[in-house]
Amino acid sequence: MATSVLTVDSIRKQFESVRAVDDVSFSVERGEILGFLGPNGAGKTTTIRMILGIFDPDGGTIRSGHGGAKRVEKERTGYLPEERGLYGDARVGDLLAYFAELKGLPRTEAQRRVTAWLDRFDLVDWQRSKVEKLSKGMQQKVQFIASVLHGPDLVVLDEPFSGLDPVNQDLLKEIIGDLRREGTAILLSSHQMNRVEELCDRIFLIHQGRRVLYGELDEIKESHGEHVVHLRYRGDATQLAETDGVTVRSAEQGALSLILSPQVTPDRLVRELLSDVEVLALHVDRPPLHDIFVRTIGGSDEAQ
Amino acid sequence: MKLSRVVRWEFSQNVRSKQFLIMTIMLPAIIGIAVFAVTQAMGTEVSRSDAPPPVIIGLFLAMILFLGAFMSGVMTMYGILKEKQNRCAELMLSTVSAWELMSGKMIGLGLTGLIQVTVWGLTAYLVVGMFIPVSLASLTPVHWITYPIYFVLGFLFIASIFGTVGAAIKDIHSGGAIGIVGIIPYVPMMFTAFIVTQPNHLWVRIASFIPPFAPGVMLLRLGAAPMAESGPTSIPTWEVALSLLSLGVGTFLMMRFAAKVFEVGMLMTGKTASLKELWRWGIRGNRNRKIGGAE
Numbered sequence: 001m002a003t004s005v006l007t008v009d010s011i012r013k014q015f016e017s018v019r020a021v022d023d024v025s026f027s028v029e030r031g032e033i034l035g036f037l038g039p040n041g042a043g044k045t046t047t048i049r050m051i052l053g054i055f056d057p058d059g060g061t062i063r064s065g066h067g068g069a070k071r072v073e074k075e076r077t078g079y080l081p082e083e084r085g086l087y088g089d090a091r092v093g094d095l096l097a098y099f100a101e102l103k104g105l106p107r108t109e110a111q112r113r114v115t116a117w118l119d120r121f122d123l124v125d126w127q128r129s130k131v132e133k134l135s136k137g138m139q140q141k142v143q144f145i146a147s148v149l150h151g152p153d154l155v156v157l158d159e160p161f162s163g164l165d166p167v168n169q170d171l172l173k174e175i176i177g178d179l180r181r182e183g184t185a186i187l188l189s190s191h192q193m194n195r196v197e198e199l200c201d202r203i204f205l206i207h208q209g210r211r212v213l214y215g216e217l218d219e220i221k222e223s224h225g226e227h228v229v230h231l232r233y234r235g236d237a238t239q240l241a242e243t244d245g246v247t248v249r250s251a252e253q254g255a256l257s258l259i260l261s262p263q264v265t266p267d268r269l270v271r272e273l274l275s276d277v278e279v280l281a282l283h284v285d286r287p288p289l290h291d292i293f294v295r296t297i298g299g300s301d302e303a304q
Numbered sequence: 305m306k307l308s309r310v311v312r313w314e315f316s317q318n319v320r321s322k323q324f325l326i327m328t329i330m331l332p333a334i335i336g337i338a339v340f341a342v343t344q345a346m347g348t349e350v351s352r353s354d355a356p357p358p359v360i361i362g363l364f365l366a367m368i369l370f371l372g373a374f375m376s377g378v379m380t381m382y383g384i385l386k387e388k389q390n391r392c393a394e395l396m397l398s399t400v401s402a403w404e405l406m407s408g409k410m411i412g413l414g415l416t417g418l419i420q421v422t423v424w425g426l427t428a429y430l431v432v433g434m435f436i437p438v439s440l441a442s443l444t445p446v447h448w449i450t451y452p453i454y455f456v457l458g459f460l461f462i463a464s465i466f467g468t469v470g471a472a473i474k475d476i477h478s479g480g481a482i483g484i485v486g487i488i489p490y491v492p493m494m495f496t497a498f499i500v501t502q503p504n505h506l507w508v509r510i511a512s513f514i515p516p517f518a519p520g521v522m523l524l525r526l527g528a529a530p531m532a533e534s535g536p537t538s539i540p541t542w543e544v545a546l547s548l549l550s551l552g553v554g555t556f557l558m559m560r561f562a563a564k565v566f567e568v569g570m571l572m573t574g575k576t577a578s579l580k581e582l583w584r585w586g587i588r589g590n591r592n593r594k595i596g597g598a599e
Contacts, residue, residue: 052398055567079398085391090317098313102306102399146395 003030005153005185006051006072011060013046020046021057022209028154028185033176035200035217036189039297043209044189045082048156051187052079064153072154075104078147082158082189084140088132092123092142095131096149103150110149117145120175137164144172148179155179156187161195173199193290203289207297221286225262228287229269231255235277243273254280259287306400310408311415318379318416327375328420332427339431358442359500362527364428365451366520368421370490373459376417377466377486380410384470384566393570402567402589406471407559410463418459450526450544457551458519462489464558465516468586471566472577492520503529503539512547515554522547564589 004027013021021043028034038044050057053074064072087095093114100110118124121141126134131142140163148155160176161169176199180186190196196203203220205213213220231237232255241248245261260269266284274282318324384406387393396405443451465486492499492511499508503525511517512525522544529539568585569577577585 049394049571054394054397054571074399077398079395081391081394081398083391083394085393085395087317087392088390089321098309099395099399101309143395 004028005030005064006187007061007063008047008051009061009063011047011050011057011062013043013050013055013057015046019209021050023060024206024209024211025060026204026211026214028187030153030185031180031183032202033180033186033188033200035196035203036187036206037191037196037203037293038206042206044206045158047206048079048158048187048189051154052077052156075150076153078103078150078152078155080144080147080155080157080160084143084163086131086139086143086146088130090131091128092131092134093118093127096142096146099146100149103152105150113149114145117149121145121171137168140164141168141172148175148184152184154185154187156189158189159191160188161190161192193288193293197289205293205296212296213292217289220292221289224287224292226287227260227264227266227269227284228291229256229258229260229266230281230283231258231274231277231279232281233274233277233279237277239276240273246273259291307404307408310400310404311412314383314409314412315415318413319419324416324420328423332423336427336431339434343434357527358444358447359524359527361440361443361447362451362523362525363496363500365425365455366493366523368425368428369455369458369519369523370462370493372417372421372424373462373489376413376420376459377463379417380413380463381466381470383409383413384467385473385475388471388570389475393566397567397570401563402570403560403563406467406563406566410460410467410559410562414456414460414463417463418456447526450548451523453548454519454522454526454551457548457555458489458523461515461519461551461555461558462486464555464562465489468558468562468565468582471562471569472582472585474576488516489520492517492524496524499524500528509543512543513550515551515558518547518551518554561586 006028008024008026010023010025011021012019012023024043024047026034036044036048049055051062051072053072062072064076090098093111096114096117097107097110100113101107105113115124115127118127121144123138123141126138131139134142144157144160147157157176160172164172173195176186176188188196188200197217200217202216203213204211228249234254237256240246241251241256241258243264245264247259247261249257249259251257260266264273269284270282387396387405387409393405400408465488469486498505499521502508508521508525511521525539526544564587565577565582565585567589569575
């Protein structure tokens, strides 16, 4: 049984004449990663700021799940803002302990956790250094620690991977996975669709302040009904490329990338359409989230 | 409590800064040692004179208040501006309220400033004492009670004005029209002679009840006229009480105002508020939806 850590119910926020967030509802469950996606200016940051109590919605409610109708407590949330920033002249260890204490941890416990987390991110040697002496990537890791160190029920991560090298990206991915296993609810906002696909259980796509997609990642892909095909071949593929329901994404010498519309199943592709060519390699998959994102946002823009 | 944690943080961060060390310990120490060395070498005769009247002490306190509060205010303004610029504000506000953050900053920095002016005051006391015997004997218990209160409240009031300015501007070069409000508490100093010679003039009495003017006016007034129930040259007790009350309430409201401006201003880092917007931000804060804002 999933239990909601956060329930957002038809919240609205207006800035002057702009309706930044309009009737948005979703929930985040314990031990779940919800991908919170949308183009720039869609209302993501505004929604996140309302969830974290930085400002209040004009209408609707934001409740924390474990107590029922309670407001979200700042002590039980962690936040990694997209706009990174820390007090440059403070020492790394002091700063993290300060944040943890503000989140309600007793001093000794705060200090113990700071050391443990710095150790995990290989930053123990920097504990006594000033924040401004650290590289950008290190500061980023420090800021991530600040968002999770107090063991919150809900963590909001806004572009957590930007600015990290591949090794640290993997480390961060592993740690996010651990947090989920421990039952933390995670709201992950990112433009890196491959990361979202790797990590998220469900996604929420917001556009112009409104919900456009919400649900299980697999189901959303399923419901799009299409397949993406990567084919390496020998022979003449003109006929395949001209079949109804087959769209060519890209074509090179001996390699094709195709999109199959719902009426062309992978089964039909293999049985009927590939008979003219000698198949060297074939890869069939659901469309990447990237395509779904672009199509959904593009489609809703045209509809206006 | 979060507020006290913020106060402790701001205080400890600033006490440890080089700037504080230089201004508070090294500078007075150098001046003190230099003067001491000069007097020793020249063998200056210490002249005898009577203890200075309270009005001199009041004037001295007012000067040190305004100098110290100005420096501390500028530090607060920088601190808040830095908070906006280094983008730490968003993270902080997901943890504490704008009120806790702003009042914590102002009180923490105010404490640093108070330590600073106390050191200066003591240095001045010792240095001056080398030339003339300085005695505080002329101060009555009333002075001992009221002077510190006016001093501390005046300090906080000025710091919160500067804090408001810091929250409303986008960078240090764009103080502009808003910077003007920072000088309001200093206005009484231009009328020092008038206040000292006519401590019970109607205008002086009225100014005692207006929070921004109260510290300056009252430090001078209390020095010039004794507080008593009656008499043409004394200050009625109720006037002092009312002045303190209005300053106390005024300081609190000013700090709240600063917090509200910060609440709006911190999410609009690219913008300096006009005086009209400043008023709107400060009164309504984020609860008003007619504020501009990023995404």
